[in-house]
Amino acid sequence: MKHIIILGDGMADHPLPQLGGRTLLQAAHTPWMDLLARQGRNGRLVTVAPGFHPGSEVANMSVLGYDLPTVYEGRGPLEAASIGVDLAPGDMAMRCNLVCLEGDLLKNHSAGHITTEEADTLIRFLQERLGDERVHFYTGVQYRHLLVIRGGDKRLDCTPPHDVPLQPWRPLLPKAECPEAQQTADLLDTLILRSQDLLRDHPLNKQRIAQGKDPANSIWPWSPGYRPQMEPFSARFPQVRSGAVITAVDLIRGIGRYAGLRRIDVPGATGLYDTNYEGKVRAALDALRTDDFVYLHIEASDEAGHEGDIALKRQTIEDLDSRVVGPIYEAVKDWPEPVAIAVLPDHPTPCEVRTHTAEPVPFLVWHPGIEPDAVQTFDEVAACEGSYGLLKEDQFINTFMNA
Ligand SMILES: [Zn+2]
Numbered sequence: 001m002k003h004i005i006i007l008g009d010g011m012a013d014h015p016l017p018q019l020g021g022r023t024l025l026q027a028a029h030t031p032w033m034d035l036l037a038r039q040g041r042n043g044r045l046v047t048v049a050p051g052f053h054p055g056s057e058v059a060n061m062s063v064l065g066y067d068l069p070t071v072y073e074g075r076g077p078l079e080a081a082s083i084g085v086d087l088a089p090g091d092m093a094m095r096c097n098l099v100c101l102e103g104d105l106l107k108n109h110s111a112g113h114i115t116t117e118e119a120d121t122l123i124r125f126l127q128e129r130l131g132d133e134r135v136h137f138y139t140g141v142q143y144r145h146l147l148v149i150r151g152g153d154k155r156l157d158c159t160p161p162h163d164v165p166l167q168p169w170r171p172l173l174p175k176a177e178c179p180e181a182q183q184t185a186d187l188l189d190t191l192i193l194r195s196q197d198l199l200r201d202h203p204l205n206k207q208r209i210a211q212g213k214d215p216a217n218s219i220w221p222w223s224p225g226y227r228p229q230m231e232p233f234s235a236r237f238p239q240v241r242s243g244a245v246i247t248a249v250d251l252i253r254g255i256g257r258y259a260g261l262r263r264i265d266v267p268g269a270t271g272l273y274d275t276n277y278e279g280k281v282r283a284a285l286d287a288l289r290t291d292d293f294v295y296l297h298i299e300a301s302d303e304a305g306h307e308g309d310i311a312l313k314r315q316t317i318e319d320l321d322s323r324v325v326g327p328i329y330e331a332v333k334d335w336p337e338p339v340a341i342a343v344l345p346d347h348p349t350p351c352e353v354r355t356h357t358a359e360p361v362p363f364l365v366w367h368p369g370i371e372p373d374a375v376q377t378f379d380e381v382a383a384c385e386g387s388y389g390l391l392k393e394d395q396f397i398n399t400f401m402n403a
Contacts, residue, residue, distance in 0.1 A: 001367060002339045003240075003401060004284060004294045004328065007063065008320045009056060009249075010302030010349030012361045012380055018310060024351070025362070025379035028317040032326035033343055033364065033378035040341075040366030042375040043388025045396045047347055048358035055356065056302070057251040059346035064259060064295070065397030066230055073225025074154070078254030079146050085138055087227040092152030092184070094221040096137065096145045097161050098122060100214035101196070106169040109161035110143040112214025119143060121204055122216055129198050130191055137219075141250060147191075147221045153181035156188070158222035174221065188221055195219040232260030233293065237401045243293035246283050248275065252297045261295060262287075273300050273316055277323040285331050288339060293401075298324065302356075305349030313351055333368070340367035342400050343378065360390060365400055 011025065019027040047059040049068045057078055061068060076093035080086075087093055098111040098119055111119075120139040127137040138146040159172040173192060176185040196218045199205055205215035234240045245256030248269040256263055266283045268276030275298065284296045298320055304313035325343060332339040344363035347356045362383030364375075373387035388399060 001239075001403065002288055002292050002294075002335075002337060003342070003403075004288060004296060004332075004339060005063065005342045005344070005400070006320075006325055006328065007060070007295065007297045008301050008317065008343070008345050009297065009299045010305045010347060010356065011317055011320070011345035012348035012350075012359070013305065013313070014348070014350040014352055016310065016352065023380050024310065024314055024317055026377070026381065028314045028321070030317060030321040030325075030378060032321045032329060034376070036325065036329060036341060036343060036366040037364045037378040037382065038376050039372055040364050040370050041373045041388060042362065042364050042378070042383045042386025043396075044360040044383050044386070044390045045344065045363050046360045046390065046392040049393075052358075054347045054358040055251075056249065056346055057255065059356075060252055060255055060297070062393075063344065063346060063396065064233065064255070065236070065394030066259075067393065071228045071230045073228045074223035075225075075251060076146065076223050077225045077228055078251045078258075079140055079144065080138075080148065081254035081257035082250040083138060083140050083146060085146060085148065087148065088150075089227070090151050092149045092154050092224050092226060094147045094149070094158075094224045096147035097220040097222070098143045098145065098216035099161050099218050099220040100216065101169060101218050104168045104170065105166050106161060106164055106172070106220075107214060108165055109220070111216030112208070114143050114208075114214075114216050116142050118204055118208075119145065119216065122199065122202065125202065126195055126198065126219065130194060135187075135191065143216070144250065145219075147219070149184060149187065152187075152224065153178075153184045154224040154226060155181040156185055156224055158224065160222050161220045169218075192219055192221070228258050230258040234260055237293070239401070240291075240293040242291045243295070244287040244291045245295045245297070246280055246287070247295075247297035247299070249297065249299055252295075256295065261293075262291065272303055273312065273319070275300055277319060278327075281324055281327050284328060288332065296324070301345070302349045305351055306354055308351045308354045310351050329366075338368045340365065340400065340403050342366075342396075348380075362386075363388075363396060365403060367403055370403070
């Protein structure tokens with residue numbers, strides 16, 4: 001049997017008064033997910049282990065059954081994998097934002113949504129001036145870049161810059177959590193302050209200011225970690241000779257790389273509502289012909305949740321249903337080699353809170369010949385009655401892959 005996981009990022013939500021006390025999954029018109037829930041079996045999954053923040057990287061690693069306390073190394077190493085930087089033993093990787101400071105305050109975490117092209121000029125410039133045997137800057141995407149410190153100590157207290165808009169930045173500089181990490185913390189503080197001296201008068205920033213845009217006038221490194229000790233997916237599930245991941249999101253690509261999943265880039269996959277759903281479905285079906293496992297990640301509903309836009313999030317859920325789940329089910333339901341389908345979110349991104357929460361998510365599993373349970377629709381409430389109950393850690397992936 002082949003396996004595909006269709007993941008609707010942030011799709012789960014809370015009951016909303018605007019929807020008569022229903023959740024978006026309950027209110028949205030989702031005939032295909034409901035059909036699979038009715039013909040398959042259902043349950044709920046804890047995707048955010050105690051003590052972890054409900055980030056997409058955390059939740060997606062959980063869906064794939066990786067033990068977070070063992071493998072989680074922060075965002076830096078995942079972004080390194082996403083942009084193809086191999087971390088050697090002892091290399092510490094950090095997400096390195098280009099940010100905009102205004103005096104003592106951190107104005108924004110994105111340097112006014114700087115483009116990749118502009119950012120690349122600045123990151124190369126910083127690498128030229130600040131890079132050495134130990135320090136390496138790599139360009140990522142837009143404001144999201146990578147800093148690798150050879151021999152760095154990751155025991156640092158760092159602040160995600162998107163959590164502290166308009167707060168004084170000096171008290172938030174990286175701090176050592178133990179004496180051994182002091183040297184790394186000092187190095188980072190020096191790099192941040194020197195980046196400010198270098199970036200202040202850079203022609204590109206002068207030009208941005210003249211255009212009324214925010215300058216990228218500091219780096220902000222955070223989320224340090226080493227290369228994760230992630231076992232390849234095929235080592236855990238030998239029936240998967242090869243697998244593939246389809247996503248528009250760097251962190252998910254990084255997870256895929258460490259999991260040994262082939263990365264498929266789909267033109268027009270944006271991570272937004274205008275993403276190329278049909279292209280992603282074609283790529284997923286092509287991959288299912290050659291590979292044994294496909295992880296199809298769709299970001300749009302998470303973005304709509306962050307915007308708190310109920311109508312838009314409903315649209316993304318209905319799009320996932322009619323343009324992804326339906327066409328994939330219709331295409332594979334009669335294949336000679338049966339295909340098992342799972343549909344689930346990674347975490348809720350409730351419109352009313354506009355950020356991720358750690359509550360369990362509903363999931364459905366369908367494959368030809370599966371004995372259905374009593375659940376009739378795919379949503380947070382109906383899934384509570386599912387025959388799988390409440391799963392955690394690797395129980396979902398083991399259940400699904402050994403179906
Ligand atoms: Zn997510």
